[in-house]
Amino acid sequence: MxxxxxxxxxxxxxxxxxxxxxxxxxxxxxxxxxxxxxxxxxxxxxxxxxxxxxxxxxxxxxxxxxxxxxxxxxxxxxxxxxxxxxxxxxxxxxxxxxxxxxxxxxxxxxxxxxxxxxxxxxxxxxxxxxxxxxxxxVVIEDWAIIGGLSAIHQFVHIGAHVMVAGGSLVSKDIPPFIKAGRERLSYVGVNSIGLRRRSFTNEQIRDIQDCYRVLFQSSLNNSDALIRIEAELPASNERDDILLFVRNSQRGIIRGYASGNEA
Missing domain, CATH: 2.160.10.10 (Hexapeptide repeat proteins)
Known part of the structure; x- marks a missing residue:
């Protein structure tokens, strides 16, 4: 009409x-x-x-x-x-x-x-x-939620099932399944509520959390963390998605909160 x-x-x-x-x-x-x-x-x-x-x-x-x-x-x-x-x-x-x-x-x-x-x-x-x-x-994968007033830098890649806090300045890639917030933007945990709403099992969520404990909370650099994840954690689609995302990141990924947020 x-x-x-x-x-x-x-x-x-x-x-x-x-x-x-x-x-x-x-x-x-x-x-x-x-x-x-x-x-x-x-x-x-x-x-x-x-x-x-x-x-x-x-x-x-x-x-x-x-x-x-x-x-x-x-x-x-x-x-x-x-x-x-x-x-x-x-x-x-x-x-x-x-x-x-x-x-x-x-x-x-x-x-x-x-x-x-x-x-x-x-x-x-x-x-x-x-x-x-x-x-x-910019690439933003399925099920991502970007909070209001956020600005996303050219060429950034945001993974699936990510939640970004409102007012964020996104200048680095954000791996899948996580929440990103704070200033400067960093990892603040796995998006467990969003994943449960999308029928991820508790076991899948635990596996994702284990991956990010190594990547963001072990004090290893990213290369060594990926080696440990691949060697020590059981293979799964989620684990492999995380490994592939980080290895293919062109801009580098956001910080983990354990590494501090100094300029």
């Missing part, structure tokens, strides 16, 4: 039961899946694909060109999965030649004034609370 005061480019591909409210602008080369709703004054620009049953609130801008001086007009996209909600005045930029696309997964909630920059990859079931600012080429 399209309101007469909305502008929809004739080349946009809109499912028949999409609701488009007044003063919406939808550009060419846009695809919007069935059951979605586009709130008044939202702007959906060229190269955007929005999945099924999404809810785009008033004032959101999706698919604007990157705020990156290296961008020279290359053809790039924004891809948003199914059942995702984009709240008021959130902004999501297209990709650049770095990845060619910015991706938001299924069942995500991006609250008001969130910004997701070029070439970010946001997984499924992710929550970005009000005014989270995500710089370019």
């Amino acid at each position: 399209k309101q007469p005061l909305a502008y929809v480019h004739p080349e946009a591909k809109i499912a028949p039961n999409v609701v488009i409210e007044p003063f919406v602008t939808i550009d060419k080369n846009v695809v919007i899946g069935e059951g979605s709703r586009i709130g008044s004054n939202a702007t959906i620009l060229e190269g955007t694909t929005i999945g099924k049953n999404c809810n785009i609130f008033p004032g959101a801008v999706i698919g604007a060109v990157p705020q990156d001086l290296k961008f020279v007009g290359e053809e790039t996209t924004v891809e948003i999965g199914d059942n995702t909600t984009i709240r008021e005045f959130a902004t999501i930029n297209r990709g650049t030649k770095a990845r060619n696309k910015t991706v938001i997964g299924n069942n995500c909630l991006l609250m008001a004034y969130v910004h997701v920059a070029h070439d970010c990859i946001i997984g499924n079931n992710v929550i970005l609370v009000n005014s989270v600012q995500v710089a370019g080429e």
